[in-house]
Amino acid sequence: MSVEVQAKAGKTRLRLWLKLLKTSNAVETALRDRLRTEFGTTLPRFDVMAALARSPEGLKMSELSRRLRVSNGNVTGIVDRLEVEGHAERHAVAGDRRAMEVRLTGKGRAHFDTLATAHEAWVNELMGAITEAEAARIMEDLDSVARDLEEKR
Template sequence: MNESAPSLSKRRLKSWIRLLRLTRTVEADLRDYLRKGHETTLPRFDVMAALYRRREALTMSELSRLLLVSNGNATAVVDRLEKDGLARRTPAPTDRRTVHVALTEAGLKAFEAMAQGHEARIDALFSGLSAEDLDTFRDILQRAQPEKIPE
C-alpha cells in the first residue's frame, strides 16, 4: 500500500470536518442574525429565497425539491408565510390537487430587505478571504462535487 494514501485520506477527512465546522458556524450566525435582525428563521428565509429567485409560482413539490426538504417541511413554512401575508397559494387551473405558491408584494419587499442584510453578513463572515482566495475556494468546491465521486 502506498504510504501517502492513509495520510491523504486523513487530510481529506480533516478537511471535511473543517468544512462542516465552517458551515455549522456560519449557519448558526445567520440563524441568529435572521432571528434578531428580522424576526424570522433560516428555513423561512430559504423558502422566500427560492420563491424570489424563480419569481413565478412554484408547485409545493418543486419548492421541496429545490430546498432538498420534505413536502411537509415546506408546507409548514409556507403556511406561516401565507398567514403573515408574505406568500400566497393558488390552485392549478388544470389539477385541483396541485397548488402553486409565490411571494406576495409584501413578501418580495420583506425578502429584499432580509437579503441585503444577509449578503452583508456573509460578506463580513468571509471578509478574511481575498478575491483570489474565493476563486480558489470555488474551484476546489467544484472539483469536490459528490457527482464526481468514483464508485
C-alpha cells in the same frame, strides 16, 4: 500510491471535512442568529422566500421541495408559516386540482428585499478573511466534490 501515503491523504481529508463542517456551521449559526434577532425570521423561511423571489410567477410545492432539496412535508410546514405571516400565498393551479402554486405577496417581496440586502452584507462580513482569488480556487475544488456527489446520487 503507497499504503502509507494513501492513509495520510485519508486523514487529511477527514480533517478537512471536520474543518469544513465547523466553519460552515459557524457561519450558518451567525446568519440564523441575525435573522432571528434582527428580523424575527429563520433561515428555512429565508431560503423559501429566496426561491420564490427568483420565480415571481410562482412555484409548485413539489418544485420548491426539489429546488431546496428538502422533503415535501417540510415545505408544507414552512409555507404554512409564511402564509400565516402574510408573506406568501397558495393558489390553485388551473388544470391540475392536485397542485398548488406558491407566490410571495407584495409584503413578502418587500420583506425579502430587506432580508436579502442584509444577508449579503453579513456573508461578506463573515467571509471577509477570504480574498476573491482564494474564493475562486476553493469554489473549483468544491465543485469537483459536488459533481462527484451528484453522480453518486
